[in-house]
Amino acid sequence: MASKTLQLPCGLETDGRIERTAEIGKLKGKVQRDIARIANKKNADMYHVIEAILKPSVQTIGSEPASGTILGALLLADRDFLLFEIVKHSRGPIVTLRADCPKCDEAGEYPGYDLDDLPITHIEDGDALWWDGQNVHSAVDVSKMGPEERVGLKYRVFRIADEELGVTAVFRYPTGRHQQGISKMGDNEIEALWKLMSTTMLQWKDPEIEVETAPKGGVKMTFWDEVDMEILDWAQLTYAEAMPGVDSKVELECPSCEHEFDSVMRPTDFLFRGRRKEKVNS
Ligand SMILES: [Zn+2]
Numbered sequence: 001m002a003s004k005t006l007q008l009p010c011g012l013e014t015d016g017r018i019e020r021t022a023e024i025g026k027l028k029g030k031v032q033r034d035i036a037r038i039a040n041k042k043n044a045d046m047y048h049v050i051e052a053i054l055k056p057s058v059q060t061i062g063s064e065p066a067s068g069t070i071l072g073a074l075l076l077a078d079r080d081f082l083l084f085e086i087v088k089h090s091r092g093p094i095v096t097l098r099a100d101c102p103k104c105d106e107a108g109e110y111p112g113y114d115l116d117d118l119p120i121t122h123i124e125d126g127d128a129l130w131w132d133g134q135n136v137h138s139a140v141d142v143s144k145m146g147p148e149e150r151v152g153l154k155y156r157v158f159r160i161a162d163e164e165l166g167v168t169a170v171f172r173y174p175t176g177r178h179q180q181g182i183s184k185m186g187d188n189e190i191e192a193l194w195k196l197m198s199t200t201m202l203q204w205k206d207p208e209i210e211v212e213t214a215p216k217g218g219v220k221m222t223f224w225d226e227v228d229m230e231i232l233d234w235a236q237l238t239y240a241e242a243m244p245g246v247d248s249k250v251e252l253e254c255p256s257c258e259h260e261f262d263s264v265m266r267p268t269d270f271l272f273r274g275r276r277k278e279k280v281n282s
Pocket of ligand 1: 101102103104105106254255256257258259
């Protein structure tokens with residue numbers, strides 16, 4: 001079997017332990033048919049496309065078969081990482097990027113890009129913060145703890161803080177289930193980020209608002225309506241920067257007008273398109 005074993009950059013939290021091993025297989029043609037069918041549906045969304053790729057390929061996480069529940073509990077960062085790994089395993093790491101120039105509208109092609117070059121941020125075992133349902137525990141290394149010490153540690157979290165603004169906040173890292181929650185929001189990226197931030201928020205303190213412990217993890221999206229715009233701007237940026245996983249932002253230079261711009265790669269862009277063209281070129 002052409003399967004490959006990987007180490008996840010973040011890992012799955014189960015009972016205060018972290019499972020980092022994942023096994024993936026090569027994609028078969030059927031996934032192409034499945035994705036085409038999803039794309040033709042009226043309420044098609046990226047979440048279903050991602051699931052259609054992860055489910056047939058990811059075989060195990062830790063020692064467990066990768067069920068839908070397990071895939072949903074994986075952090076967004078690991079799901080993203082797995083998508084890139086599945087693309088690389090199924091069709092090789094060298095891809096052609098495609099991006100329209102924001103200045104002259106030229107549909108640029110950037111062949112020969114190596115997906116192995118994408119930087120990946122890990123959550124290391126020793127420097128993680130854990131949430132027990134009410135409080136944050138600092139620098140907990142669960143790999144060095146016995147099962148009894150780990151009881152009550154729910155999941156890993158991160159803190160953002162700014163002294164000048166007077167804000168501190170704690171969020172959990174978003175999972176596949178949080179991703180599902182924003183999948184219907186289509187192209188409204190700001191709302192999607194708001195929603196992700198509100199559903200993963202655990203604590204918030206600014207000069208006017210305090211959330212001691214968000215009930216069941218998460219607040220309503222309307223929470224942001226009352227937050228100072230300056231604070232919200234900062235929080236959005238800092239939250240996005242705190243996300244671990246694959247950094248899929250690339251800098252490109254338009255071949256027509258030499259304008260330099262950033263483009264974000266999505267692993268799903270490289271599954272089917274462009275293969276034939278690359279062969280002609282080589
Ligand atoms: Zn251009």
